[in-house]
Amino acid sequence: MTLPAAALHDAAARFGTPLYVYDAAELDAALGRVRAAFGDARVHYAMKANPNLHLLRRLQAAGVGFECVSPGEIARAEHLGVAGEKLIINGPAKSDAEYAAGARLGATFVVDREEEVGLLPSGSRALVRVNPALSVSTHDHLATGSEGSKFGVTLEQAPRVLEALRTAGHTALGLHVHIGSAIRDAADFTAAFGRLSDLRSQTGPLAVLDAGGGWGLGADLPGIAREAHAAAAVFGAQLWVEPGRYLVAQAGTLLTRVVGTKRTGRPFVLVDAGMTELMRPMLYGAEHPVTPLWEGAGHSCWDVAGPACESGDLLARAVTLPTPSRGDLLAIGEAGAYGAAMSGTYLTRSRPAEVLWNGDEWHLIRKRETPQDVWASEL
Numbered sequence: 523m524t525l526p527a528a529a530l531h532d533a534a535a536r537f538g539t540p541l542y543v544y545d546a547a548e549l550d551a552a553l554g555r556v557r558a559a560f561g562d563a564r565v566h567y568a569m570k571a572n573p574n575l576h577l578l579r580r581l582q583a584a585g586v587g588f589e590c591v592s593p594g595e596i597a598r599a600e601h602l603g604v605a606g607e608k609l610i611i612n613g614p615a616k617s618d619a620e621y622a623a624g625a626r627l628g629a630t631f632v633v634d635r636e637e638e639v640g641l642l643p644s645g646s647r648a649l650v651r652v653n654p655a656l657s658v659s660t661h662d663h664l665a666t667g668s669e670g671s672k673f674g675v676t677l678e679q680a681p682r683v684l685e686a687l688r689t690a691g692h693t694a695l696g697l698h699v700h701i702g703s704a705i706r707d708a709a710d711f712t713a714a715f716g717r718l719s720d721l722r723s724q725t726g727p728l729a730v731l732d733a734g735g736g737w738g739l740g741a742d743l744p745g746i747a748r749e750a751h752a753a754a755a756v757f758g759a760q761l762w763v764e765p766g767r768y769l770v771a772q773a774g775t776l777l778t779r780v781v782g783t784k785r786t787g788r789p790f791v792l793v794d795a796g797m798t799e800l801m802r803p804m805l806y807g808a809e810h811p812v813t814p815l816w817e818g819a820g821h822s823c824w825d826v827a828g829p830a831c832e833s834g835d836l837l838a839r840a841v842t843l844p845t846p847s848r849g850d851l852l853a854i855g856e857a858g859a860y861g862a863a864m865s866g867t868y869l870t871r872s873r874p875a876e877v878l879w880n881g882d883e884w885h886l887i888r889k890r891e892t893p894q895d896v897w898a899s900e901l
């Protein structure tokens with residue numbers, strides 16, 4: 523976490539907690555690292571990681587394109603004037619509305635199954651998503667390129683689907699692979715790109731290889747980039763990538779206040795954020811760094827629990843903290859990706875505000891919801 527503690531205290535006092543805070547400098551730095559590693563590859567940000575319009579505009583201004591996987595995400599792209607080469611439409615079960623929007627906006631579609639060839643609007647540009655059937659170093663629910671996952675076509679089907687696209691009058695741009703998220707071992711990417719490269723004798727040269735995203739935060743980006751470029755070169759293709767988490771995770775922190783403590787079988791520090799604001803620990807057993815923003819003695823080990831009436835509502839386990847008191851602030855790091863994006867209104871909890879630190883001051887980039895906002899569309 524790069525934000526100064528005084529700025530975090532100020533944000534919590536002004537905007538309340540729970541609160542998502544973002545550091546613009548870290549956002550720019552992450553994009554800089556991607557560009558430094560991947561050179562001239564085209565970057566489409568996977569909007570699912572964090573779809574806040576303010577952050578999207580910032581990435582758009584930096585020349586980044588977008589990957590969308592739902593009608594709502596496509597609507598965000600359209601709202602921002604994103605179209606044509608800057609837009610990819612992906613997803614395993616696209617609706618008619620998504621095909622129509624993609625056609626209107628001139629997007630590139632990622633075909634996820636053979637049947638989709640017949641569903642695409644006429645004259646579409648398309649990539650074929652390949653499932654390389656690998657076991658990948660991440661949580662099962664985050665693995666998308668493993669045998670038995672619902673994503674993509676098999677290695678055997680891929681050349682046939684490319685051919686079917688051409689026969690149907692579409693532009694078969696090339697292949698796409700995304701093996702999962704928060705992948706720890708760079709060798710997984712090497713293996714995936716290798717399996718795609720093996721298809722070259724059947725596909726012939728291709729215009730595009732989309733190497734997806736999924737890079738863990740500590741990933742050897744230059745190493746992954748080298749392998750991705752090498753695979754693209756096998757096809758004579760331009761390299762595209764679509765990172766989500768890597769671009770935004772470290773820029774974001776979830777600020778939460780201590781509500782109290784209790785000791786049952788374990789020592790709990792209870793805080794005002796939980797599974798509704800950061801679902802990743804519950805969903806994937808994800809571990810987020812936790813930083814206490816108070817000083818004191820009596821360091822001991824605590825589980826950090828949220829306010830929901832759910833046993834799984836834990837943000838972290840066995841964190842060493844100075845003795846906590848009601849009102850103390852905790853910073854949950856690496857929360858910029860799939861934090862606000864996955865936040866929900868279960869228990870009629872209103873979603874937190876989001877603020878961006880530009881080095882000098884805070885900018886409110888999403889208002890805190892009220893309970894009335896949550897029930898506004900109910901009749």
Ligand SMILES: Cc1ncc(COP(=O)(O)O)c(C=O)c1O
Nearest residue numbers: 568700703704735736765766767
């Ligand atoms: C097709 C596709 N591309 C890119 C991403 C981004 O993944 P990550 O946020 O791990 O980089 C995802 C996320 O699951 C995805 O499904």
